[in-house]
Amino acid sequence: MAQAESVNSGHRAHVVERYRQDGYLSPVRIIDATDAAHHRRRLEEAEAVYGPLNYKAKVHTILRSPLELAIHNCVLDIVESLIGPNILLWNSTYIIKEPRTPAHVSWHQDLAYWGLSGDDQVSMWLALSPANEANGCMRLVPGSHRAGRRDHRIVDSKTNLLFQGQTVEGVDESQTVYCPLLPGEASFHHGWTVHSSLPNRSDERRIGLNVQYLATHICQTKHDRDTAIVVHGVDAYGNFGADIPAQGDLEPQALARHQELDRLYRETAGST
Template sequence: MSTTAAGQYKIVPDQGELDSIERDLTFYNSTVKDPKVLTKMQVGAFNRDGFVRPVPIYSPAEIAGIRAYFDDLLQRVIAAGGDSYSISSAHLKYGKVWDILTEPRIVAVVKDILGENVVGWGSHFFCKMPHDGKTVAWHQDSSYWPLTPTKALTVWLAIDDADVENAAMRFIRGSHHFGHMTFRNSNPAEHNVLNQTIENPEEYGDPVDNCLRAGECSLHSDLLLHGSEANNSDRRRCALTLRYAAADVVAHLGWNGKGVLVAGKDPTGLWANNPRPKDD
């Protein structure tokens, strides 16, 4: 099954279900020749390195408003028994998150990589509280996503400043060119937010700290090896991960039901186009 009893999509699908799907786990270079926001050099860097950053999106006043909204949402979720990592597929429930997923300034940057036809399908707050002890082990997003082919990316929107001290995300430059990597199940001692670990990441390239100011974002390929350490600082490190795919990508396990057509057309007609939720 791909959803929980409460109707929310699982953050981590069942491995057996994923293994039963024939997926094309090959990196596809961006073919956009005339980007509107990114430069041609940045598009080339995405193809070469697997990521682009930093990309400014929101002003300090705008991101302060988003942060205040998230602070209130987090309090409500914790009061209901959740935690700082459990706000997933948020655009299907919260209108203000749907607004961020469809924000024209973000969508324009995504189009510069994926092309004119784009679906937004994921939104997950990754909020590392001070001294919470949680890591995100080295992994590839494509290992978790029942999508084919892997023409998909993540926009990592910094809600708080992210730096080395409060456990900014880290990339392995160029690792998306190695295809799908072997992973093992994480052990409890790792305190991993997810459940997969890829060993010896430096074998695949150089590590890069993804330091961002609040309101900036990065974009990375679903095949790029990435992770983050535990936040041992006294400062929170919160980000909203927004997931996008070219609209001709096929989603299995019912994940097409999470879609919002954010640009162009859906040539397959398989993706849902969820309207803005009324909640908020």
């Protein structure tokens, strides 16, 4: 699937079947390279003011750029085809690997530690710089989502970007595939798909925006304080409090709210 337009041109059933079979879609063109460079520039301008934004939760509540990308029509059309018309934007975070650094992500499944009540969820990873094998693009095990939850072991590693260092062991590397992306391309993956990424061995930053979407019937099982934004359809359940989308960039009130949102996400994802 090379173009987002394919979802709008009668290929929805094919897209859904591929996703159900493989647990991912990649690559999907969302914006062109010029627009990707524009959004990268906005991120790096924000970094110059705010400081590092890597792995900060819910950045769509403090910056307009990730919000615009998260609710892009092409993105929401694909998400609708995968989890239905009533969609919550739950989280967005920049995942950045600096040049020649050992940071990596171990083999894991997202849903194993998010505390969500079901798997009507999809994650998008949108590249704002080239993502390839040299700089640590995502790799995954096609079809692994169909086996459901795998056992995870907590591994103490200072270079593992996951909060708990949670790791699925015994992954057959011969069955894995890489998901290289050009700027403006995205991948979409299921929450039970086993995936990981290696360190950035290149001289360039690897920059991506990771966004999580939920069907509105999903709820948080770890606590009753979680928040989200309805971005498509209607929410007849009210399982989440309401996040406030960014009205500008790094506005003081939004930053004050975000401090607690980021802390709560780390508490949620960092507990078993």
